Amino acid sequence: MDDPKLKGSIRHDWSKAEIGALFALPFSDLIFRAAEIHRAFHDPNTVQLSQLLSIKTGGCAEDCAYCPQSAKFAEATGVKAEKLMDIGPILADAQSARDGGASRYCMGAAWTRLKDRDLPALEGIIREVKALGLETCMTLGMLEAHQAQRLRAAGLDYYNHNIDTSPEYYGEIITTRTFDERLETLAHVREAGMSVCCGGIVGMGESVGDRASMLEVLATMTPHPESVPINMLVQVKGTPLADAAPLDPLEFVRTIAVARITMPRSAVRLSAGRESMSEECQALAFLAGANSIFYGEKLLTTGNPEHDRDRVLFQKLGISPA
Ligand code: SAM
Ligand code: DTB
Numbered sequence: 001m002d003d004p005k006l007k008g009s010i011r012h013d014w015s016k017a018e019i020g021a022l023f024a025l026p027f028s029d030l031i032f033r034a035a036e037i038h039r040a041f042h043d044p045n046t047v048q049l050s051q052l053l054s055i056k057t058g059g060c061a062e063d064c065a066y067c068p069q070s071a072k073f074a075e076a077t078g079v080k081a082e083k084l085m086d087i088g089p090i091l092a093d094a095q096s097a098r099d100g101g102a103s104r105y106c107m108g109a110a111w112t113r114l115k116d117r118d119l120p121a122l123e124g125i126i127r128e129v130k131a132l133g134l135e136t137c138m139t140l141g142m143l144e145a146h147q148a149q150r151l152r153a154a155g156l157d158y159y160n161h162n163i164d165t166s167p168e169y170y171g172e173i174i175t176t177r178t179f180d181e182r183l184e185t186l187a188h189v190r191e192a193g194m195s196v197c198c199g200g201i202v203g204m205g206e207s208v209g210d211r212a213s214m215l216e217v218l219a220t221m222t223p224h225p226e227s228v229p230i231n232m233l234v235q236v237k238g239t240p241l242a243d244a245a246p247l248d249p250l251e252f253v254r255t256i257a258v259a260r261i262t263m264p265r266s267a268v269r270l271s272a273g274r275e276s277m278s279e280e281c282q283a284l285a286f287l288a289g290a291n292s293i294f295y296g297e298k299l300l301t302t303g304n305p306e307h308d309r310d311r312v313l314f315q316k317l318g319i320s321p322a
């Protein structure tokens, strides 16, 4: 990174006011700054591909208002509680993710917290998925310190645990666990030596100040999360947020740009919500510094663009998988 203008751009002392001022920039100025940082720290024409599988679906005791997997909304969403999947079908899916071009395999479980009794099965899954040559990521809810260490020792590369929204807006979205409990799990992940995947969701009726505040929490972490998923709310019928007012796509792009400027080295993931996003919006998100996506036709319980559609988009944009 030779450009003297960009020296000192990795900072952990961002204030909400400074981040708010970035959000308030004229759109072109914001995107220009983000693209400048993106190019100084990354190849702007490559994108990292992560593929998801829900290894334990539904029946969750939490009440996250966006989530189709909460038991509280199960009657309305129709999502049934399932058991932890066997290793065989997980490995078959991981192999097809690898053959399709994904570099990381992310496994999600609809749990409040990991229970020790599930650790042996998860350790086996991590070892075997890694043996396929994939990076591994899991999101299993809250972790204790010893559990994070066991997952790391089995070879888990990333742990995903999102803060979801600003500390101020959090209580509007989740009442069954606190923002601080999330930070504790993230500290255990970091201490165990895993890479942190932590981001949030936009389009839940939050204000631009909330988006600034959410990014302030992430950008003042030391070090920054290696991976920052920015999800556009997927409005699932039967969840309390099914009828939320959709976020202006340009506000979504602004959020990506501010994440890129405040966390220059991190992978910023254009995450959930791509299925109903235009190619133009996705192109702007890449221009604004997104360099990672979820790939494959399913997220956890909802849809994602098919491989062929993404391949066409990559070709139009001259982007290659990392
Ligand atoms: N149960 C674990 C937890 O919440 O930590 C792991 C799985 S949970 C489904 C993983 C993340 O998916 C959530 O933190 C949230 O950010 C994201 N997510 C869930 N439902 C979503 C939706 N409808 N739209 C966008 N993102 C969503
Ligand atoms: C993340 O930030 N987004 C992913 C992953 N981490 C686990 C999940 C998106 C879920 C979208 C709703 C669904 O498919 O159930």
Ligand code: SF4
Binding pocket: 060, 061, 062, 063, 064, 067, 068, 069, 070, 109, 110, 111, 112, 141
């Ligand atoms: Fe449960 Fe995670 Fe969904 Fe919240 S986001 S209801 S914790 S599966």
